[in-house]
Amino acid sequence: MSLSIRQGEFVSLLGPSGCGKSTALRIVAGLSSPSAGRLVWPGERPGQKDHDISFVFQEPTLMPWATVFANVHLPLKLKGESARVARDRVMEALEMVGLEGFAESYPRELSGGMKMRVSIARALVTKPKLLLMDEPFAALDEITRFRLNNDLLRLWEEFGWTVVFVTHSVFESVYLSNRIVIMAARPGRVVADLDVDAPYPRGEEFRTSHLYSDHCRLASDALQAAMAGEAPGA
DSSP, X not given: OOOOOOTTOEEEEEOOTTSSHHHHHHHHXXXXXXXXOOOOOTTOOTTOOOOOEEEEOSSOOOOTTSOHHHHHHHHHHHXXXXXXXXXXXXXXXXXXXXXXXXXXXXXXXXXXXXXXXXXXXXXXXXXXXXXXXXSTTTTSOHHHHHHHHHHHHHHHHHHOOEEEEEESOHHHHHHHOSEEEEEETTTTEEEEEEEOOOOSSOOHHHHTSXXXXXXXXXXXXXXXXXXXXXOTTO
């Protein structure tokens, strides 16, 4: 798999199950090792290990015995951040996702969408440069998913992270991304790289536009070709 991502891009990885989307994220995050090849980071120092990365998994993976505040605080605690600085950072992250009033709540008291917001806040509390997201909204109902899509776009536009977002949804990938990478399986590889040349901010007007439907059609055709084992146009 060969792929270059520019700083500040919102890139969606789209492809059939088993094509290596999640594996690619895990390799970038350092959770898995590549079987061949290597990762190259802009401006990387020799021997550098840390790259300001945060990972949002498909499940919120919250500690059920801990408050929302404690869950979001965990990455800073592991980094040894001072209590005063950590508190400010945690509350800032909770405010970003609209949960500043739930700091002392427990996961059992939250809806599925709220739990995912906590997971996103925990990823943002370290102020990452690269945000990896592995189907974070897949288990949510459509209304909650749409709201979180909009919240994610708002934060991305405000803070300018680089986002790599794994999804099985053509519609979600077109709505969120300025670039969609289509992958095929056996072996996992990139078969199409599509630009979504629609301006931000995006909303319901974009979802109902001809431009949106045209991009969805292009991405869907590329995905179907990938699932059939051939590159588009072959």
